[in-house]
Amino acid sequence: MTWKVLFVETLRLLPSKEEFFVLFDYYLQHIEPVLNYVNSILMREEIEMLYKNVDSLRVKECSDRSGKSVETEGSVIDSYPSFWTEDKNLGLLSVAYAITYFVYDSMQLGELQNREWMRDCKDSEDKIGLMEQIYAESEYQLRESEYRRNPTLWTIQAILLQQRRHFRMKDFVTATLWHSTAVRLAQSMGLNRLGDTKADLEYLRGMAETPSKPEVFLNGLGRYQVYKHNDAARREVARKVWTALVTHDWLTATQLDLTYCVSEAMHNTSVPAMLSDREVLSLAALPLEIVEAPLRSAGNQYLEFKMQMARNARRLCETCCESIARMGVPLPSYEIVQKIDHNLRAISSQLPEHLVLDYAQLRAKAPESLQDGNTSALIQRLMLHETLEHQLLSLHTIYLKSGLEDMQYQRSVVGCIEAASNLLTIWGPLQLHPIGKSPQLKWHLLVAGGALAYVVGAKIAHGETDSMRGIELESIQNLLEVATDFLEKVRLENNVGPYGLDYSVSTLRQYCRVDKAKSLHGDSHVDSSNHQVDQVTLPDLDAYLQGVQWLNPNEPGNHFFLAAEISDIYSVDGSHSRDTA
Numbered sequence: 246m247t248w249k250v251l252f253v254e255t256l257r258l259l260p261s262k263e264e265f266f267v268l269f270d271y272y273l274q275h276i277e278p279v280l281n282y283v284n285s286i287l288m289r290e291e292i293e294m295l296y297k298n299v300d301s302l303r304v305k306e307c308s309d310r311s312g313k314s315v316e317t318e319g320s321v322i323d324s325y326p327s328f329w330t331e332d333k334n335l336g337l338l339s340v341a342y343a344i345t346y347f348v349y350d351s352m353q354l355g356e357l358q359n360r361e362w363m364r365d366c367k368d369s370e371d372k373i374g375l376m377e378q379i380y381a382e383s384e385y386q387l388r389e390s391e392y393r394r395n396p397t398l399w400t401i402q403a404i405l406l407q408q409r410r411h412f413r414m415k416d417f418v419t420a421t422l423w424h425s426t427a428v429r430l431a432q433s434m435g436l437n438r439l440g441d442t443k444a445d446l447e448y449l450r451g452m453a454e455t456p457s458k459p460e461v462f463l464n465g466l467g468r469y470q471v472y473k474h475n476d477a478a479r480r481e482v483a484r485k486v487w488t489a490l491v492t493h494d495w496l497t498a499t500q501l502d503l504t505y506c507v508s509e510a511m512h513n514t515s516v517p518a519m520l521s522d523r524e525v526l527s528l529a530a531l532p533l534e535i536v537e538a539p540l541r542s543a544g545n546q547y548l549e550f551k552m553q554m555a556r557n558a559r560r561l562c563e564t565c566c567e568s569i570a571r572m573g574v575p576l577p578s579y580e581i582v583q584k585i586d587h588n589l590r591a592i593s594s595q596l597p598e599h600l601v602l603d604y605a606q607l608r609a610k611a612p613e614s615l616q617d618g619n620t621s622a623l624i625q626r627l628m629l630h631e632t633l634e635h636q637l638l639s640l641h642t643i644y645l646k647s648g649l650e651d652m653q654y655q656r657s658v659v660g661c662i663e664a665a666s667n668l669l670t671i672w673g674p675l676q677l678h679p680i681g682k683s684p685q686l687k688w689h690l691l692v693a694g695g696a697l698a699y700v701v702g703a704k705i706a707h708g709e710t711d712s713m714r715g716i717e718l719e720s721i722q723n724l725l726e727v728a729t730d731f732l733e734k735v736r737l738e739n740n741v742g743p744y745g746l747d748y749s750v751s752t753l754r755q756y757c758r759v760d761k762a763k764s765l766h767g768d769s770h771v772d773s774s775n776h777q778v779d780q781v782t783l784p785d786l787d788a789y790l791q792g793v794q795w796l797n798p799n800e801p802g803n804h805f806f807l808a809a810e811i812s813d814i815y816s817v818d819g820s821h822s823r824d825t826a
Contacts, residue, residue: 253302256299256302258342258378259338259342259382260345262299262300265292265296265345266289266292268344268345268348268362269289269292269344271348272344274620275351275620275679275680276347276348276351278544278621278622278624278625279547279624279625279628280405280489281485281488281489281544282402282405282485282486283402283482284482284485284525284526285522286522286523286526287482287522287526288340291337292337294328294337295334295337295338295341298328298329298334301328332391332395333390333391333397333399334390335386335387335389335390336386336387336390336399336403337399338386339384339386339387339390339399339403340383342386343383343407346376346379346380346383346406346407346409347406349372349375350376350409350413351679351680351682351683352679354366354368354369354372357372363375383403383406384407387403387404393430396430396431396434397434398434398479400427401427401430401431401434401486401490404424404426404430405490405493408423408424408493409683411423412683412684413683415684417501421497421502424493424494424497424506425506428490428494428507429506431490434470434472434483435470435472436472436484436486436487436490437513437514438471438513438514439472439480439483439484439487439515441515441518442481442484442528442536443533443536445480445481446477446533446536449475449529452475478525478527478529481517481520481525482525484516485517485545485548487514488517488548488552490507491507491512491552492548492551492552492555494506495507495555495556495558495559496555496558496632498558498559498562499558499561499562499636500688503562503566503569503575505559505562509559516545516548516549516552517545518536518537519538519545520535520536522544544621544625546597546600547625550592550595550596550600551629551632553592554589554592554632554636557585557588557589557592558639560581561581561585561639561640564581575643576643577643579644579653582640582641582643582644583656585640586637586640586656589633589636589640593630596629599622599626600626600629601626602626602627602671604667604670607670607671608670620678623674623678624678624680627671627674627678627681628675628680630667630671631671631675631686631689634667634668635664635668635689637660637663638660638665638668638692638693640660641658642657642661642692642696644657645657645658645661645699645700648661649700649703649707649712649713649716652711652712652715655712655716658700661699661700662696662697662700662718662721665692665693665696665697666697666721666724668689668690668692668693669690669693669724669727669728670724672686672690672727672731673727687735690728691731691735693728694728694729694731694749697721697753698750698752698753700716700718701718701725701756702748702749702752703716704716704756705752705755705756722757725753725756726757728753729750729753729754732746732749732753733750
């Protein structure tokens with residue numbers, strides 16, 4: 246068999262052209278608005294080119310007497326052989342497989358089959374098996390593209406999309422290694438030195454009038470490349486990809502190990518201009534007035550505000566690392582916590598109208614009533630606030646224990662309750678969208694539920710102390726029940742530690758029952774002691790804080806690692822993560 250026949254065999258998992266573009270449309274509407282990895286028009290053109298060359302390798306087969314498939318003479322069409330001889334083009338094939346994997350992973354099998362996808366899969370096990378094959382093909386094609394020697398924008402896009410699997414499988418080591426690889430490759434391409442869009446256009450338009458200058462020696466070296474110096478459109482797409490990569494770097498660091506790869510000093514690329522995907526492709530001819538106009542593109546607005554939030558996440562990582570160097574624990578000063586809190590709330594106050602979320606209105610409406618026809622805008626609004634609230638929750642859990650004991654830090658207790666409540670409010674509407682089913686968001690909800698259980702446990706054990714009298718939970722009764730139900734779903738039969746999720750669920754359940762009884766019969770008629778859960782003996786707060794390792798490791802300040810702790814112990818479907826990873 247020729248190399249073409251062998252290569253065609255590797256394409257058997259690639260959807261047909263028609264099916265892929267339906268998948269791609271779904272991706273653009275439901276997933277890309279919060280990822281910002283591609284230019285929709287340019288990627289569509291590139292995929293068209295890919296399928297044109299895939300069709301050039303189609304092989305007509307016949308069967309011999311043994312039933313084996315053999316190549317017939319003249320069956321290989323050799324119209325575009327040069328496309329497949331360039332290794333970099335396999336990077337585009339890797340992106341196509343990665344998009345397919347991402348879309349399949351965002352829906353249940355029933356939803357997929359309703360759309361006539363995965364028709365041959367009989368159950369979820371078949372689905373997972375097929376997805377693993379698709380992921381393996383994406384990884385294989387990326388490796389065959391020689392991405393280490395000649396990285397392209399497809400390389401970075403493929404790696405970013407492949408992160409979906411690593412986080413779903415709780416494979417954080419692979420996720421962080423792949424991510425650091427993407428950062429290093431992007432640097433080698435010069436994506437961190439793209440500057441801003443206006444300066445690019447002024448430079449390009451001045452090139453015709455200015456004599457060319459001799460190339461500086463360093464610019465000729467591999468690590469000092471200038472990315473597509475005469476192609477304004479592709480440089481603008483590269484700005485988008487780099488910005489998405491950096492925000493992912495800084496935000497993920499707060500959830501894992503405080504380690505980020507991109508410092509501010511090496512980040513010399515501006516957020517892309519407020520242009521539509523179509524305008525980007527004609528960027529070289531656009532008037533500067535359009536390029537400089539603020540707040541034009543909803544997609545890039547989302548990315549700009551997310552970058553601002555990510556900067557504060559990076560600042561928190563820096564201060565925690567400095568604290569570890571000094572004291573051995575990630576415990577930044579309370580002044581810094583308050584400053585970052587102020588910065589995040591200032592960002593929230595500057596959001597344009599289409600990105601503002603009214604939590605009171607959200608709680609009053611059924612999630613289905615929020616579908617206003619503009620799916621992309623709604624997803625961006627929900628996800629931007631989800632990011633904001635998770636950052637605030639991560640920030641204030643650092644001083645949660647102190648705030649429960651000392652009035653000086655009570656703002657962190659209030660901040661935790663507010664952020665956790667808002668995350669629980671956002672959760673419902675997000676479940677109507679594929680991006681809302683990502684593993685990271687479920688971990689965030691575990692953090693929210695855990696923080697509320699933490700406060701409720703303190704309220705039950707030490708409700709008469711001065712620091713606890715000002716903590717009001719009655720107004721979030723319904724949200725506490727949502728948190729209880731969610732934690733119930735992910736609770737394991739065999740818990741880790743002396744209390745684990747069993748204790749958290751029991752604590753929340755008990756408080757909800759007592760509070761509901763009070764609301765029905767009046768405070769004077771209810772004795773809370775009669776409503777305690779018989780099989781649970783409440784320890785005092787100190788025992789609770791020391792015992793629940795997934796909620797609070799024994800060293801102060803380690804609330805910060807809440808998300809990583811939970812995700813390492815519990816999986817979102819009730820199975821042990823170390824078994825599924």
